[in-house]
Amino acid sequence: MSASGSIGIVSVQRATFDTPLIFRSGTVLPRYELAYETYGTLNADRSNAILVCHALSGNHHVAGFYADDPKNIGWWDNMVGPGKPIDTDRFFVIGVNSLGGCHGSTGPSSIDPLTGKPYGASFPVVTVEDWVESQARLADLLGIKKFAAVMGGSLGGMQAMQWSLSYPDQVSHVLAIAAAPHLTAENIAFNDVARNAILSDPDFHGGNFYQYGVVPTRGLRLARMLGHITYLSDDAMADKFGRSLRTGELGFTYDIEFEIESYLRYQGDKFAAYFDANTYLLMTKALDYFDPAREFNGNLDKAFAAARADYLVVSFTTDWRFSPGRSREIVQSLLHNRLNVSYAEISSTHGHDSFLMQQEHYHDVMRTYLDRIASEVSV
Amino acid sequence: MSAHDPAELAAARPDFAAIAEWIPQGASVLDLGCGDGSLLRFLRDTRKVRGYGVEISDANIVTCIRNNVNVVQGDLDSGLSGFESQSFDYVILSQTLQAIRHTEALVQEILRVGREGIVSFPNFGYWKNRVNILRGNMPVSRELPYQWYDTPNVHLCTLHDFETFCNNRHVAVLDRRVMTGKNEVKLLPNLLGSTAVYRFQRGI
Numbered sequence: 001m002s003a004s005g006s007i008g009i010v011s012v013q014r015a016t017f018d019t020p021l022i023f024r025s026g027t028v029l030p031r032y033e034l035a036y037e038t039y040g041t042l043n044a045d046r047s048n049a050i051l052v053c054h055a056l057s058g059n060h061h062v063a064g065f066y067a068d069d070p071k072n073i074g075w076w077d078n079m080v081g082p083g084k085p086i087d088t089d090r091f092f093v094i095g096v097n098s099l100g101g102c103h104g105s106t107g108p109s110s111i112d113p114l115t116g117k118p119y120g121a122s123f124p125v126v127t128v129e130d131w132v133e134s135q136a137r138l139a140d141l142l143g144i145k146k147f148a149a150v151m152g153g154s155l156g157g158m159q160a161m162q163w164s165l166s167y168p169d170q171v172s173h174v175l176a177i178a179a180a181p182h183l184t185a186e187n188i189a190f191n192d193v194a195r196n197a198i199l200s201d202p203d204f205h206g207g208n209f210y211q212y213g214v215v216p217t218r219g220l221r222l223a224r225m226l227g228h229i230t231y232l233s234d235d236a237m238a239d240k241f242g243r244s245l246r247t248g249e250l251g252f253t254y255d256i257e258f259e260i261e262s263y264l265r266y267q268g269d270k271f272a273a274y275f276d277a278n279t280y281l282l283m284t285k286a287l288d289y290f291d292p293a294r295e296f297n298g299n300l301d302k303a304f305a306a307a308r309a310d311y312l313v314v315s316f317t318t319d320w321r322f323s324p325g326r327s328r329e330i331v332q333s334l335l336h337n338r339l340n341v342s343y344a345e346i347s348s349t350h351g352h353d354s355f356l357m358q359q360e361h362y363h364d365v366m367r368t369y370l371d372r373i374a375s376e377v378s379v
Numbered sequence: 380m381s382a383h384d385p386a387e388l389a390a391a392r393p394d395f396a397a398i399a400e401w402i403p404q405g406a407s408v409l410d411l412g413c414g415d416g417s418l419l420r421f422l423r424d425t426r427k428v429r430g431y432g433v434e435i436s437d438a439n440i441v442t443c444i445r446n447n448v449n450v451v452q453g454d455l456d457s458g459l460s461g462f463e464s465q466s467f468d469y470v471i472l473s474q475t476l477q478a479i480r481h482t483e484a485l486v487q488e489i490l491r492v493g494r495e496g497i498v499s500f501p502n503f504g505y506w507k508n509r510v511n512i513l514r515g516n517m518p519v520s521r522e523l524p525y526q527w528y529d530t531p532n533v534h535l536c537t538l539h540d541f542e543t544f545c546n547n548r549h550v551a552v553l554d555r556r557v558m559t560g561k562n563e564v565k566l567l568p569n570l571l572g573s574t575a576v577y578r579f580q581r582g583i
Contacts, residue, residue, distance in 0.1 A: 312444075328461050331451055336463060338407070338429060343451040344440050361437050368444045 004083025007039045010064035010074070012104060017137050021099075027124035031113070034138055035104025036060045036096040039080060040088035042142070047377040049092045049144045051135060052076065053152035053159035056227070056283045057275060059103035062095035063088070078358040085367035090374045091148065098159075099134045100126040100282040108278030109210065119278075121207030126282050128155075128290045132162045139170070148377050149370075151175030153355035154322060155283065158290045161330070164309040165292055173373050174307075175366075177314040178355040180326035181300050181333070182291035187321065190230055191284040194223035198277045207278050216277045221268035223280055228267050233318035233351035300329065301336040310340040312369045314362070316354035317347050342369070385424045388417060390561065394499040395421050397556040397576045398471060401497065402426050406468040409492060411455055411485075412475035415439055416448030423448075433459075456480045459488040467493045474574075476500040477532040486550060490581045495553065499576040502557070504537030504569045522573050538569040541577065551582035 012035050020030045037060050042049060052062050054075070063080035065073050080086040080093055097105035100123060108123040124130075139147065150163040150171045157179025163171045183191070198204055201219030205212050241260040256262045296302035311334050315327035324345050334341040344365045348354040354362070389396040395418055402408065406428050410419050413432025416439075422428040432443055432450040443450035453461065456479065470493030472485070477500050479485050489496040501522035502508075511518035517527040525532065536544070538557065545552050557564045557572030564572040 332461050332463070335431065335451075335461075335466070340449050341431075341451070342440070342444050342449055343453075344437075344444075345452045347437070361441075364441050365444065368441050372444065372447060 005081060006073075006077060007064040007081045007088050009067045010037050010039065010061070011066065012037055012060065014104065015138055015141050017134070017141075019137070021130070021134060021137075023124045023130045024127045025125050029099075029106070029124060032099060032106035032134070033104070033110075034096055034099065034106075034134060035101075036094060036138060037062065037064075037074075038095075038142075039063055039093045040091050042092040042144070043378060045378060046144055047146065047148060048090065048374075049094060049139075049142070049147050050086060051139070051147050051150045051160075051163070052080065052086075052093060052095050053131070053135070053150065053156035054095070054098065055152065055154035055156045056280075056287070057224075057271065058156070059101060060095040060097040060105075061103070062093065075356065078356075079363070079366065085363050085370055087370065087374070091370075094138075094142070096135055096138060098126070098131050098283075100124075100279060100286075102274075102276035102279040107276065108207065108282070109276045118208075118210040120210060121278070123278060123282070125285055125289075127286055128158050128162045129166060131159055131286070132166045135159075135163075136167055136170070145170065147171045148373050149173040149175055151177065152179075153177040154179060154352065155287055155290075158287070162290070162292065164307040164311075165303065168306050168308040171309045172376070173312065173369075174309045175312045175314070175369065176327070176330060178316055178319055178322045178327075178352055179313075179330065180322045181293065181303075181329050183287055184326075188288045190226065190321075191288055194226050195281055195284055197222035197226070198281060201277075204277060207281075209277070215272070217272045220272040220275060220277045220280060221265075224271040224275075225264045225268040228264060230321045231352040233320065233349060235318060235349050236351055236353075239349065300333040304333040304337050304339070307334070307337065307339060311342070312365075313341060313343045314355070314365060315343075315345050316350070316352070316362075317345060318349055319352045319354060321352040385421055388421050389425075392417070392421075393558050393561050394473065394556075394574055394576050397558065398422070398473065398497055398499070399425050401554065401578050402428060402469055405429070407466075409433065409462065409467040409470045411459075411470065411472045411489070412478075413439075413443065413448070413450060413473075416443035416446040416450060418471065418473055419443075419448045420446050455485060458484065459492050462492045464491050465494060468495070469493055470496050472496070472498040474499055474501070477535050480533060482534050483544075483548065486544075486548065490550065490579075495578060495580045496550075497576065497578050498541075499574060500536070500541070502538050502569065502572050502575050503535040504539060505559070505573045506570050507573070509570075520573075538572065538575050541575070545577075545579060545582075549582040550579050552577055552579045554578040 061074045063074035063077045097103045100107045112119045150160045152160045157176035160174045164174045198219035201216035203214040204216040244259040292303040293300040315324035331343045346362045408428045408430040410432045419430040470489045508518040556576045557568035559573045
């Protein structure tokens with residue numbers, strides 16, 4: 001089946017929470033806002049809600065486009081919409097900008113009401129657990145007692161898993177796509193280099209660059225370039241760029257010569273123009289800290305003992321940042337706890353970014369699993 | 380009747396019915412090479428098992444999900460390292476043994492992961508197969524539907540071969556059912572039976 005239409009024009013909603021949120025770090029945020037979008041209709045018994053959690057650079061704009069900005073299409077528009085695998089004719093889909101983000105939810109670039117200045121470096125280090133807590137309050141506000149599904153790719157998949165651990169009775173299905181039970185040392189190393197690029201940019205000013213009227217563009221750009229390499233695969237890069245030179249000739253300079261250099265710099269510039277450096281630091285730290293097994297002496301089986309949800313785990317063959325082996329670790333612990341789980345290892349050339357791609361078999365797996373969820377809720 | 384009606388399936392796949400008879404209510408089952416999940420679905424409907432399948436084919440993964448059967452995508456020839464020792468009551472290999480490359484290693488893995496193993500396979504010693512060979516051709520039949528050049532079957536065996544294998548590998552056969560179509564075969568099973576199902580455990 002081919003993908004159907006777009007959900008069309010969507011708009012951002014905002015919710016303000018006045019109950020202080022105590023972060024895992026112990027820091028308290030007395031008040032915060034979450035930016036979110038919803039698609040589809042919540043059914044009478046409020047059982048058809050799906051929460052889509054975003055990855056490092058994503059946001060609440062999951063599908064559709066804005067009336068005043070029709071080119072700004074949601075990051076998972078190929079997956080979410082009428083007749084699409086996450087069918088908005090059947091499900092009530094919620095996208096929320098993670099706390100600490102830079103697209104409308106309270107984050108480092110927001111004004112701290114206590115000081116009248118941006119939070120900057122004083123914004124608390126956020127963890128996946130804190131996000132789930134903030135999302136649970138949004139669910140309360142929307143009157144959703146139990147999600148039909150919580151899902152996401154990469155860091156979004158980690159949030160989906162955490163939902164089943166923090167609120168086991170409030171989520172029926174978890175779809176953890178291109179996720180991992182924790183980052184490896186190599187993965188943390190990549191994040192640290194990215195953070196160092198930002199932290200060492202003279203324009204960073206210890207995180208308080210807003211008041212200096214500058215942006216640590218160079219650091220953010222390098223961080224994104226590095227990250228981007230790790231989201232692709234060797235094969236995908238070879239296919240797309242190979243060793244192609246922009247002019248066809250060696251220039252014997254350090255200017256942009258190879259197409260891959262041009263592409264990476266373009267991606268870096270584009271990202272640095274809209275993304276907040278402090279948010280980037282927070283997101284990478286949340287990735288590094290996620291490790292539900294930690295409080296069980298590294299035993300993931302014990303960590304998942306709390307979970308009740310049915311799981312769909314999906315990985316991609318060329319994803320080396322969150323490799324299939326990491327997904328199999330999740331599956332193994334779910335099996336240990338005798339939870340319902342299905343696991344699909346999708347052949348794809350696009351590396352970690354595969355979870356964003358419109359690939360037929362991947363979408364078949366998603367559509368079939370979501371059909372099953374739909375059959376359990378009155379749509 | 381739907382294609383998944385238990386009575387219809389039992390009639391179409393007598394080996395399913397034979398396997399189900401051995402499995403107590405509520406047992407945990409791992410079905411290796413579970414295909415479209417029919418056996419697991421049958422065992423869930425008739426025995427209320429807690430079941431999981433392992434399957435390599437993309438198309439079958441989707442069908443298993445559609446059939447509401449737990450399925451883990453993986454290659455049996457890479458072993459069962461993702462499964463804990465003694466974590467299932469029964470590990471089943473239904474009509475797949477003959478297509479496994481590392482047969483010996485997989486049988487050992489079955490007995491590591493499961494308390495008991497169940498395998499079913501087409502009996503190459505069945506008289507019709509022997510007649511085919513005598514006539515000078517590789518057998519092609521309902522149980523062995525492939526031509527020699529497109530068959531996934533790399534390790535065909537007779538009942539006698541399998542029992543010798545078990546005997547030499549400290550695998551204790553607990554039970555055996557031999558069938559031709561729907562009928563159980565008691566007389567000269569290695570000659571008159573087209574399909575065999577064995578239940579076994581680790582021997583001493």
